[in-house]
Amino acid sequence: MRKIIIVSFVIFNAVLLLAQPESISKYNVVWKSPSTDASGQMPLGNGDIAAGVYAIENDALNLLLSKNDAFTYNGDIFKTGRVRIEISPNPFAPGKKFKQILDMQTGSIRIETDGVEIRVWADANRPVYHIQVEADDKIDVTAEPEFWKRTDGSPWNITNEPIENPTQDVLVERKNSIVWYFAVGDRSVYPTEMKFYGVEEMIHDYPDPYRFNTFGNLLESPDMTHNGGLNSGTRAGSRFLITHCHLLKESNLTEKDIKHTVTRRTVEHLWRKITMCSAT
Numbered sequence: 001m002r003k004i005i006i007v008s009f010v011i012f013n014a015v016l017l018l019a020q021p022e023s024i025s026k027y028n029v030v031w032k033s034p035s036t037d038a039s040g041q042m043p044l045g046n047g048d049i050a051a052g053v054y055a056i057e058n059d060a061l062n063l064l065l066s067k068n069d070a071f072t073y074n075g076d077i078f079k080t081g082r083v084r085i086e087i088s089p090n091p092f093a094p095g096k097k098f099k100q101i102l103d104m105q106t107g108s109i110r111i112e113t114d115g116v117e118i119r120v121w122a123d124a125n126r127p128v129y130h131i132q133v134e135a136d137d138k139i140d141v142t143a144e145p146e147f148w149k150r151t152d153g154s155p156w157n158i159t160n161e162p163i164e165n166p167t168q169d170v171l172v173e174r175k176n177s178i179v180w181y182f183a184v185g186d187r188s189v190y191p192t193e194m195k196f197y198g199v200e201e202m203i204h205d206y207p208d209p210y211r212f213n214t215f216g217n218l219l220e221s222p223d224m225t226h227n228g229g230l231n232s233g234t235r236a237g238s239r240f241l242i243t244h245c246h247l248l249k250e251s252n253l254t255e256k257d258i259k260h261t262v263t264r265r266t267v268e269h270l271w272r273k274i275t276m277c278s279a280t
Contacts, residue, residue, distance in 0.1 A: 029102035033057070034092045038064065042102050042109050044129075046122040051129060053109050053120050055092050055100065061085040061111070061118060063129065070215040072166065073187035074152075081147045081169065081180055081217050085131065088140040091116040132239050145171070145180050145219055176226045181216025 029042065034057040041052030041064065052064040063083045070078050091113035092098065099112045108121035115136040122129055133141055147169040172179045188211035194200050223239050 024104045027104050031098075031100040033098055034100075038062070042100065044102075044107075044109055044120060044122055046107075046124055046127075049122060049127045049129070051120075051122070055098075055111060058090060058093055060092070061087070061131075063120070063131070065129075065217060067127065067215060069209075069213075070182075071184070071210050071213050072152075073184050073210050073213075074189040075210060078150070078182060078215075080182070080215055081145055083217075083219060084144050084146050085133070086142045086144075087116060087133065130239070141224065143219060143221065143224070145178055145217065147171075147180060150182070173226065176224075177218055177220040178226065179216055179218045181214055184210060184213040186211065 031040075031042075034055045035041070036057060038052070038054060041054045044051050044053055048068055050066045050068075053062070054064075055061045062085070065080045065082060066077070067080055068077070070080050072078055091111075096114045097112075099110075101110045101112075103110055106121065107124075108119055111118040111120075116139065117134045119132045119134075120129065131143075133139070150166045150168055152166050167183055167185055169180050169182050172181075188208050190208045190210050191200070191203055194203050221239055
């Protein structure tokens with residue numbers, strides 16, 4: 001009897017495994033036309049990083065990037081940036097064949113157009129996005145980071161402390177890669193919040209998650225060259241890596257070292273960590 005049960009169990013599990021791809025794939029989301037603006041995003045992520053992926057008609061492919069610990073000084077979570085990928089000839093031109101698929105089985109987004117196929121997915125074990133562009137003929141591809149003026153839209157609601165303008169993103173170009181990052185600096189609402197809730201004695205027991213928080217992205221491609229703030233190349237296929245990096249609380253820095261900016265030492269630390277994240 002035991003043998004029958006074991007065999008039946010193995011067969012039953014094998015049937016489940018064979019049926020799984022079909023059962024998951026039926027929930028795929030399929031779009032037959034590009035988006036008109038950023039509201040037409042498909043979500044993608046791995047539990048740590050996330051991106052809204054959208055192709056604009058007659059324009060470009062965009063990835064709006066975020067990370068679950070990209071905290072500002074008051075606990076808001078900033079978007080870490082956006083990457084714009086332009087392809088010429090433009091596969092998103094009006095009237096061209098277009099299909100965008102949120103593939104549940106592979107956890108990826110596929111875009112199929114006339115002669116061009118794009119695949120975007122998040123690495124399961126690292127904070128890395130992969131963007132792969134394949135074409136039947138040679139194409140021109142450029143990838144460029146975009147960021148905007150940071151504003152503080154969430155004043156503290158428990159104090160009368162003045163609100164300073166937030167720091168802005170910093171762009172660093174090195175080797176064949178582009179890094180841009182945001183540094184909170186020597187600011188944090190954490191001590192004030194802890195005192196407000198009457199638990200200030202716990203401040204030293206739990207690290208401040210906001211002060212000196214620094215987060216950023218690295219954009220690189222083994223198939224492209226860096227030129228003036230963007231990566232570009234002409235070929236039938238291109239690959240990109242977008243790496244998110246988070247450097248929480250440089251506790252050994254003093255106010256003299258850092259005041260709403262990042263020192264050279266912190267930049268080096270960030271670069272080393274971001275390179276380790278992207279290493280295959």
